[in-house]
Amino acid sequence: MLPSQRHLFDIPDDVAWLNCAYMAPLMRPVCDAGERGIQRKRRPWLITSRDFFTESERIRSLFAALVNANADDIAIIPSASYGAAVAARNLPLHAGQRVLVLDEQFPSNVYAWKEACLAAGSDLLTVRQPADGDWTDAILQALDERVAVAALPQCRWTDGGLLDLERISSACRNYGAALVLDLTQSLGAMPFDVTGLRPDFVISACYKWLLGPYSLGFLYAAANHQRGEPLEYNWIARAGSEDFSGLVAYRDDYQPGARRFDMGERANFHLLPMGIAAVEQILKWGIPRIAETLASRNREIANRASALGLRCLDEKRRAGHLLGLRFPAGIPSGLPESLAKRKVFVSARGDAVRVTPHVYNTDEDVDRLFAALEALM
Numbered sequence: 001m002l003p004s005q006r007h008l009f010d011i012p013d014d015v016a017w018l019n020c021a022y023m024a025p026l027m028r029p030v031c032d033a034g035e036r037g038i039q040r041k042r043r044p045w046l047i048t049s050r051d052f053f054t055e056s057e058r059i060r061s062l063f064a065a066l067v068n069a070n071a072d073d074i075a076i077i078p079s080a081s082y083g084a085a086v087a088a089r090n091l092p093l094h095a096g097q098r099v100l101v102l103d104e105q106f107p108s109n110v111y112a113w114k115e116a117c118l119a120a121g122s123d124l125l126t127v128r129q130p131a132d133g134d135w136t137d138a139i140l141q142a143l144d145e146r147v148a149v150a151a152l153p154q155c156r157w158t159d160g161g162l163l164d165l166e167r168i169s170s171a172c173r174n175y176g177a178a179l180v181l182d183l184t185q186s187l188g189a190m191p192f193d194v195t196g197l198r199p200d201f202v203i204s205a206c207y208k209w210l211l212g213p214y215s216l217g218f219l220y221a222a223a224n225h226q227r228g229e230p231l232e233y234n235w236i237a238r239a240g241s242e243d244f245s246g247l248v249a250y251r252d253d254y255q256p257g258a259r260r261f262d263m264g265e266r267a268n269f270h271l272l273p274m275g276i277a278a279v280e281q282i283l284k285w286g287i288p289r290i291a292e293t294l295a296s297r298n299r300e301i302a303n304r305a306s307a308l309g310l311r312c313l314d315e316k317r318r319a320g321h322l323l324g325l326r327f328p329a330g331i332p333s334g335l336p337e338s339l340a341k342r343k344v345f346v347s348a349r350g351d352a353v354r355v356t357p358h359v360y361n362t363d364e365d366v367d368r369l370f371a372a373l374e375a376l377m
């Protein structure tokens with residue numbers, strides 16, 4: 001297990017930031033990388049045309065390493081919603097077919113499908129909260145040959161409800177349904193591997209469990225989608241864009257692999273170095289080790305919460321890093337705000353108080369959470 005890594009962050013001792021699922025604090029080396037990027041932009045004569053490619057390729061490889069893919073399979077995007085829009089644009093959908101999502105799924109992986117359904121005359125099929133908390137079973141029961149796309153997370157963003165993606169991806173293949181995964185609330189904190197699951201598209205924002213900057217994310221596209229249609233028709237995604245003097249010799253062919261889906265101005269001179277520094281650190285710690293550390297922290301929080309009469313999903317039904325605490329009579333009014341006044345930060349999402357620590361948290365942070373909860377309940 002990892003000892004607390006707070007020394008890498010700029011979090012005062014009296015702040016208990018238990019809210020990584022909302023937004024991760026940036027590590028000092030990540031901020032330094034961003035500042036160096038801004039300094040470079042002060043002196044553009046020091047930026048070469050090669051710089052538009054080297055950092056993009058570096059971060060592409062790092063993103064690929066997170067999901068055990070190749071750099072060719074990765075596009076650089078600004079947000080999860082952008083990735084969902086790319087997927088929706090490239091997966092066929094016909095009248096009478098369905099797109100499967102979860103109840104209270106994060107909107108970035110819902111709206112694009114609502115629009116696609118509207119355009120195609122298909123239906124959004126929402127899997128309701130199962131009474132026994134078994135989302136996998138509920139999804140498997142809802143899947144049939146009418147489902148063209150299953151657009152899902154690895155765990156629910158409100159309470160950590162866990163999906164068994166192995167069983168779900170295998171059922172999707174049996175029914176011929178495409179699988180699109182939004183890993184924004186799990187990647188970096190839970191192991192994930194595209195080779196076994198064979199999803200069609202995977203998307204993730206960077207600013208939560210990847211500890212990276214806002215407005216940067218990535219899209220994995222399976223090889224059979226890499227000749228698809230991008231959202232934008234930006235110049236750098238076209239073949240031969242390395243030759244700046246020849247850009248008006250317009251070309252119809254693209255850079256190889258998923259690069260055609262890159263966002264415009266992807267070679268951002270401060271965001272990419274920040275993303276690189278963040279993902280390098282995640283890979284250095286190792287995702288299994290992060291997952292084990294956060295699961296152990298949350299196990300302790302769940303046990304202490306249970307002594308106060310709060311409930312959470314059973315450990316085998318929830319992701320280790322994301323805990324949703326439920327109160328017997330609902331969330332007391334104004335609880336997150338009252339906790340924040342005591343410098344304890346969590347989120348209220350749906351009917352749960354979401355507690356999401358990371359490696360910067362300490363035992364003292366947990367004590368502060370419970371001292372505040374006890375005083376307020």
Ligand SMILES: Cc1ncc(COP(=O)(O)O)c(C=O)c1O
Nearest residue numbers: 079080081106108157184185205
């Ligand atoms: C599951 C999930 N996906 C995506 C996002 C962010 O979406 P976007 O990058 O489109 O702003 C969030 C933010 O809370 C989220 O919880």
